[in-house]
Amino acid sequence: MADKTLQQALENERKELSQQDALLQEAQRILFKSRLSDKNILDNLKFYNTSFEFLDDDEIEKQKTFIPAQIKSLCKKLRLRFLSSQSYKGEIPYEAILKIKDLNTAYRKDLKHFKIISTKDFFTSPQSDAPALLFAQTLYGNYYLLHSWGKPLSKWRSTKFFSIRNFESLFICLFLFTLTESLLMPTHLLTTDVKAGYFSMYRMACIFHLLIFNTAFTIFGLFSSRLHLSEQSWDMVPRKTN
Secondary structure: OOOHHHHHHHHHHHHOOOHHHHHHHHHHHHHHHHHOOHHHOOOOHHHHHHHHHOEOOOOOOHHHEEOHHHHHHHHHHHOOEEEEHHHOOOOOOHHHHHHHHHHHHHHOOOOOOEEEEEOHHHHHOOOOOOOEEEEEEEOOOOEEEEEEEOOOOOOOHHHHOHHHOOHHHHHHHHHHHHHHHHHOOOHHHOOOOOOOOOOOHHHHHHHHHHHHHHHHHHHHHHHHHOOOOHHHHOOOOOOOOO
């Protein structure tokens, strides 16, 4: 059964496309069109010979085409991987293979460049039932959604992995945890000064020192466990586990 939750999340990323991203897309479209023009084919013969392995953005459905920035944003938010289909050792659904054959026939292509969005477990375990989205690459460096399958993602996944999305979210969570930890600490544990009130410089100093300690402990934990932030690992091939 196709996972519509993951597909809808990706479509939501399209709505957040900035004007700058749109301008970059238009510049990229003009560049590729120029390389494929009659007068430039000989100068770009290698590219022209491989162009039949990609879908033409001007021919396919716009609603199923996504730019790399949208895919990266989704992977960071939901801690997903965006990898070559060759990284997946399981079987691609037969419906997806039929769609590829139909596209090859309809557009006279020989599509070869495919990528998949899914969880880390999907790529390390062929028996995983995690949701997956299969894409074919386009001439402009975008990705056309071919097929989706697998069970829906948890609606809490974005919240669950917010703290390891990037350095900014990690620091926010560290600061909030430290602040809560400090506010719950009784005043008599912070100082022997009987005149000190609840909100005092002692508590401010406690927050500062705890933040340093918690940050150092967290960084040590990340390195020792080899845990990468989502911003770094979204296109990283996971290591095989025994």
